[in-house]
Amino acid sequence: MPIIALRPDKARKATSQCRKPAGWFGQLTLWSMNRRHSKLTDWGLQQVSIGPSDAILDVGCGGGRTVAKLAARAAAGRVHGVDFAPASVVVSRRTNRQAVEAGRVAIEEASVSALPFAPDTFDLVTAIETHFWWQSLGDGAREILRVLKPGGTFVIVAEFYNGGRHARYAERLGRITGMTALDVAQHRAMFTDAGFADVRTVEDAGRGWICGIGTKPTR
Ligand SMILES: C[S@@+](CC[C@H](N)C(=O)[O-])C[C@H]1O[C@@H](n2cnc3c(N)ncnc32)[C@H](O)[C@@H]1O
Numbered sequence: 077m078p079i080i081a082l083r084p085d086k087a088r089k090a091t092s093q094c095r096k097p098a099g100w101f102g103q104l105t106l107w108s109m110n111r112r113h114s115k116l117t118d119w120g121l122q123q124v125s126i127g128p129s130d131a132i133l134d135v136g137c138g139g140g141r142t143v144a145k146l147a148a149r150a151a152a153g154r155v156h157g158v159d160f161a162p163a164s165v166v167v168s169r170r171t172n173r174q175a176v177e178a179g180r181v182a183i184e185e186a187s188v189s190a191l192p193f194a195p196d197t198f199d200l201v202t203a204i205e206t207h208f209w210w211q212s213l214g215d216g217a218r219e220i221l222r223v224l225k226p227g228g229t230f231v232i233v234a235e236f237y238n239g240g241r242h243a244r245y246a247e248r249l250g251r252i253t254g255m256t257a258l259d260v261a262q263h264r265a266m267f268t269d270a271g272f273a274d275v276r277t278v279e280d281a282g283r284g285w286i287c288g289i290g291t292k293p294t295r
Pocket residue numbers: 094095096097109110113135136137138139140142158159160161164186187188189203204205206209210211
């Protein structure tokens with residue numbers, strides 16, 4: 077994780093491209109994240125069930141590789157990606173060009189706090205390496221609860237958390253950039269406070285990864 081070795085001003089600049097990618101450097105960062113987050117994403121997606129006909133939303137879709145993975149798993153379903161950065165929308169659409177043209181995938185510019193979907197739309201919502209950048213975790217989680225179908229699942233995945241193997245990195249990044257690194261209890265609280273049921277976290281202690289999962293109550 078080389079960013080921790082950077083001077084605070086350089087670290088802030090580099091991480092601003094993770095928070096909201098822009099311009100050519102942003103596009104480069106998005107291609108790089110597509111590669112770097114692939115194993116983490118595979119691990120996170122293993123923690124939930126994905127049906128072949130599921131309607132799925134990936135929030136903070138970045139360069140779109142998670143959308144591609146989801147579209148491959150839900151081969152008879154439909155996958156949406158949203159991101160509030162125009163550069164992410166461009167790269168995500170490019171990554172998923174064939175599926176977008178086939179009408180199986182759609183990528184839109186939108187914030188997690190104001191999702192352009194009707195209530196009870198999705199079976200699964202995923203958020204990989206993005207929640208710590210949201211302006212309001214509570215607003216984002218409640219908005220995701222709104223668009224999930226009753227019984228639908230929300231999963232967040234992150235490569236570090238307070239109290240985990242990369243806690244020092246998370247703490248320093250938080251101090252420099254203002255990102256919100258949560259501990260395990262705070263991950264659970266984010267779900268329960270928003271109204272999710274069956275909340276659980278899964279940790280890969282060796283790699284320092286965490287995944288939080290919650291279900292929209294059926295009534
Ligand atoms: C570190 S990148 C991760 C991208 C992708 N999920 C991945 O795993 O490679 C974080 C992404 O979340 C997006 N993002 C941050 N805050 C957001 C918000 N409030 N609403 C929607 N997208 C957001 C950023 O624009 C960026 O593309």
